[in-house]
Amino acid sequence: xxxxxxxxxxxxxxxxxxxxxxxxxxxxxxxxxxxxxxxxxxxxxxxxxxxxxxxxxxxxxxxxxxxxxxxxxxxxxxxxxxxxxxxxxxxxxxxxxxxxxxxxxxxxxxxxxxxxxxxxxxxxxxxxxxxxxxxxxxxxxxxxxxxxxxxxxxxxxxxxxxxxxxxxxxxxxxxxxxxxxxxxxxxxxxxxxxxxxxxxxxxxxxxxxxxxxxxxxxxxxxxxxxxxxxxxxxxxxxxx
Numbered sequence: 001x002x003x004x005x006x007x008x009x010x011x012x013x014x015x016x017x018x019x020x021x022x023x024x025x026x027x028x029x030x031x032x033x034x035x036x037x038x039x040x041x042x043x044x045x046x047x048x049x050x051x052x053x054x055x056x057x058x059x060x061x062x063x064x065x066x067x068x069x070x071x072x073x074x075x076x077x078x079x080x081x082x083x084x085x086x087x088x089x090x091x092x093x094x095x096x097x098x099x100x101x102x103x104x105x106x107x108x109x110x111x112x113x114x115x116x117x118x119x120x121x122x123x124x125x126x127x128x129x130x131x132x133x134x135x136x137x138x139x140x141x142x143x144x145x146x147x148x149x150x151x152x153x154x155x156x157x158x159x160x161x162x163x164x165x166x167x168x169x170x171x172x173x174x175x176x177x178x179x180x181x182x183x184x185x186x187x188x189x190x191x192x193x194x195x196x197x198x199x200x201x202x203x204x205x206x207x208x209x210x211x212x213x214x215x216x217x218x219x220x221x222x223x224x225x226x227x228x229x230x231x232x233x234x235x236x237x238x239x240x
Contacts, residue, residue, distance in 0.1 A: 024149045033185055034061070034124055035160030036178045040096040041119040042161070043168050043175070049113045050165065057120025064125055083196055085126040086189030090219060092123045093182035097175060097223035098230070105144055126186060176220055183219040187212035 045137045096119065168174045190196055191208055202208050 020149050024152050026156045033127055033181055035157050035164060036181050037092075037123040037127065038120050038157060038161035039164035039168060040175065040178045040182070041116045041123070043165050045112055045116055045190040051162075053113050053116040054158055054161055055119070057117040057124075058154060060117065060121040061124030062154060064121065068125075077137075080193060080195055082193035086186040086193070089123065089126045089182060089186035089189065090121065090215070092126070093186060093219050094181045094223055097179035097181070097220070098226045124188075125180070127182075133221075176223070178222060180216050180220055183216040184212055190215070 038054055038057060041057065042050045045053055164174070164178065168178070188208075191200075191202060193213060202211060
């Protein structure tokens with residue numbers, strides 16, 4: 001016998017309830033990277049704008065994620081979707097790593113706010129494909145459950161990002177860990193693309209980890225060198 005329950009005034013079956021619980025679990029497990037993106041994108045904003053950017057960026061990202069869940073079958077047929085998404089995420093990982101520093105104060109708060117919101121939405125769009133695929137599978141046709149499940153998981157992303165921002169304010173090296181996570185995710189996306197698989201001979205996990213690790217190290221090293229050069233220029237400017 002199929003039991004029913006009421007959530008937010010909506011009467012749903014036990015099957016839909018099970019789908020909802022799966023969706024919430026998937027969103028919570030897979031929201032770690034998204035929390036890192038939010039934290040990296042907002043860490044240099046003034047505190048009065050930081051929470052506002054987190055809310056607006058997360059809202060935009062969640063809205064698109066729900067839309068993607070509805071369109072997932074069509075999205076997965078787009079050629080080179082993982083390759084293009086991975087390359088874009090690599091650029092985001094590099095930009096958020098070098099986007100801070102003392103020069104950040106020279107950028108208007110308005111522009112910084114819009115850039116942070118845009119970065120959150122763009123990165124979440126790129127990174128949420130796996131999440132959306134998993135959620136779409138767990139939903140089993142219950143589209144309303146997708147929306148409810150994502151909405152329930154929003155606080156995890158928001159509070160997780162706030163915690164990471166506070167940690168980065170205290171320990172600057174954590175920014176490199178965050179950028180490394182994004183770069184590693186990008187490397188996995190690139191290697192997963194059907195075209196890349198067809199032209200490479202990466203046949204086991206060790207080779208895949210080696211390539212992904214190399215990509216991650218390259219992004220971190222490039223970011224480190226750019227940051228060092230920026231710091232050197234800043235010292236020269238202050239000494240003159």
